[in-house]
Amino acid sequence: MPLQHEHEFLVTGSHDEMNRQHYVSRLRMHILNQIGAGMRGVYENRVKPKFKQTNGRVPKNEHEIRKAMLADSYGKTWSTMMVNCQDMVWESVRPAIERAQPGLNEKVSRVKATHGSIVLNSDVKVPRYLAGADIHRMPGNYHTERATDDVTQGALYDRGRFVYNGGAAGPFADGIPRTMAAYIKARWPDFKPKKILELGCTIGTSTVPFVDAFPDAEVHAIDVSAPSLRYGHARAEALGKPIHFHQMDAEALDFEDQSFDLVYSCIIFHETSRKAYPKILEECKRILKPGGQMIHTELTPVANMDDFDAFYIDWDAYYNNEPFYQTYTSLDPEEWVTKAGFEPSKFFQASIPDLDRSPPDVFAGAVRNPTVADRKAARVGESAKWYTYGAWK
Amino acid sequence: MTQNAESKVTLPRDAKGKRSVFFDDPAIDQIMTFILELSAEVSVVYDRMDTVERLLDEKGTISRDDIEAYRPNEGVEAARNGRREAYLKRVFRMHQESGQKE
Numbered sequence: 001m002p003l004q005h006e007h008e009f010l011v012t013g014s015h016d017e018m019n020r021q022h023y024v025s026r027l028r029m030h031i032l033n034q035i036g037a038g039m040r041g042v043y044e045n046r047v048k049p050k051f052k053q054t055n056g057r058v059p060k061n062e063h064e065i066r067k068a069m070l071a072d073s074y075g076k077t078w079s080t081m082m083v084n085c086q087d088m089v090w091e092s093v094r095p096a097i098e099r100a101q102p103g104l105n106e107k108v109s110r111v112k113a114t115h116g117s118i119v120l121n122s123d124v125k126v127p128r129y130l131a132g133a134d135i136h137r138m139p140g141n142y143h144t145e146r147a148t149d150d151v152t153q154g155a156l157y158d159r160g161r162f163v164y165n166g167g168a169a170g171p172f173a174d175g176i177p178r179t180m181a182a183y184i185k186a187r188w189p190d191f192k193p194k195k196i197l198e199l200g201c202t203i204g205t206s207t208v209p210f211v212d213a214f215p216d217a218e219v220h221a222i223d224v225s226a227p228s229l230r231y232g233h234a235r236a237e238a239l240g241k242p243i244h245f246h247q248m249d250a251e252a253l254d255f256e257d258q259s260f261d262l263v264y265s266c267i268i269f270h271e272t273s274r275k276a277y278p279k280i281l282e283e284c285k286r287i288l289k290p291g292g293q294m295i296h297t298e299l300t301p302v303a304n305m306d307d308f309d310a311f312y313i314d315w316d317a318y319y320n321n322e323p324f325y326q327t328y329t330s331l332d333p334e335e336w337v338t339k340a341g342f343e344p345s346k347f348f349q350a351s352i353p354d355l356d357r358s359p360p361d362v363f364a365g366a367v368r369n370p371t372v373a374d375r376k377a378a379r380v381g382e383s384a385k386w387y388t389y390g391a392w393k
Numbered sequence: 394m395t396q397n398a399e400s401k402v403t404l405p406r407d408a409k410g411k412r413s414v415f416f417d418d419p420a421i422d423q424i425m426t427f428i429l430e431l432s433a434e435v436s437v438v439y440d441r442m443d444t445v446e447r448l449l450d451e452k453g454t455i456s457r458d459d460i461e462a463y464r465p466n467e468g469v470e471a472a473r474n475g476r477r478e479a480y481l482k483r484v485f486r487m488h489q490e491s492g493q494k495e
Contacts, residue, residue, distance in 0.1 A: 023432075
């Protein structure tokens with residue numbers, strides 16, 4: 001596990017707190033990989049036969065599998081460990097952030113916009129899909145504000161997410177967006193976007209790689225959550241990256257028609273809603289210039305998974321506070337991209353091997369010969385491939 | 394909303410949304426919280442010992458401040474992760490028969 005890059009606003013913790021965080025990362029991996037490895041065997045050898053005996057057939061979908069798995073002692077134990085560990089992630093970071101406040105808010109409020117900028121708009125309402133439940137069980141979610149110039153949730157997310165994924169996305173927690181940017185450049189070398197927009201940027205970890213990949217472009221990023229944007233702006237300034245942050249709702253952007261060459265998002269749709277998703281796609285179409293590109297990395301559609309893999313999606317939706325996860329992954333991206341007004345012939349999709357976790361020839365092969373996710377690409381990060389789709393305008 | 398600059402900041406410890414219970418008796422889910430948190434504390438104590446030992450090897454004598462200020466480099470962190478993973482395998486091992494046919 002790489003250590004997290006410590007920019008000047010990152011809150012880590014004391015000697016013992018950092019070791020607790022690093023332990024929680026390993027614990028989570030142990031539950032996912034070691035204990036999780038037994039789940040399929042339990043299903044095949046015990047849960048499925050029992051279900052068949054009772055119902056005269058095998059489970060017909062991931063919902064039935066979830067219910068049957070949760071009636072088994074192995075499934076119960078794995079589940080309670082997963083939920084507990086998820087809470088431990090945030091709990092391991094919380095005390096250090098409490099101690100850092102209110103000093104952290106003051107420190108961030110003194111940051112000068114030297115490289116980029118930030119424009120907040122308090123008229124932007126937090127959508128119901130974020131206000132209703134704390135996504136990933138992060139207490140306070142991305143948006144809660146408890147003080148003037150509050151950045152607490154941004155700080156909690158920055159450190160907590162690193163603990164959550166055990167550093168798997170690299171010291172800057174940017175493995176996916178770095179992979180996306182490298183893929184765009186490799187697959188479409190003649191595409192030189194001059195103006196780029198990221199939707200749902202939170203603290204801008206997914207924005208920075210696009211600044212690095214396209215140094216001549218003007219890079220903008222939007223989110224509804226002010227604490228995340230303030231923190232993200234401070235972080236970007238500390239890293240010397242020119243990013244223009246805006247508090248906006250992706251369902252109704254303030255940008256003019258045909259104003260961007262590239263619009264992208266990094267695993268955000270499943271945290272929105274059934275109503276928001278088509279509107280966001282329509283906004284992408286509207287703000288793109290002719291010849292511009294829309295590209296999104298997201299979870300693999302359930303249609304590309306077997307039922308047991310889909311069970312994990314179902315589980316997360318129920319127990320990791322991801323209400324739209326399940327519905328989102330049941331949708332066909334091509335259908336919705338087309339409904340948003342993009343031409344069917346301009347649609348593309350591919351599963352991209354993670355830049356850090358794949359040999360260079362595997363990545364190059366995926367660029368030359370784009371293929372859609374295989375069945376084993378189900379659990380996020382498990383197969384080290386990222387399902388990506390989009391369209392040209 | 395605005396907070397007195399002098400006041401101590403406290404953050405919520407629970408996520409908004411339903412708290413999931415998996416066992417028929419919720420006390421079992423609660424006990425799992427205790428056990429997992431306890432496992433973290435044992436690991437933290439182990440790492441603190443490791444810091445003390447490494448500093449003693451290096452300097453012969455140490456203070457509390459030395460311990461608090463110590464940050465492992467990538468190599469030490471990798472060694473600790475190896476130790477943590479072995480510890481996890483020892484402590485959180487599922488009953489063998491669970492994955493097998495009844």
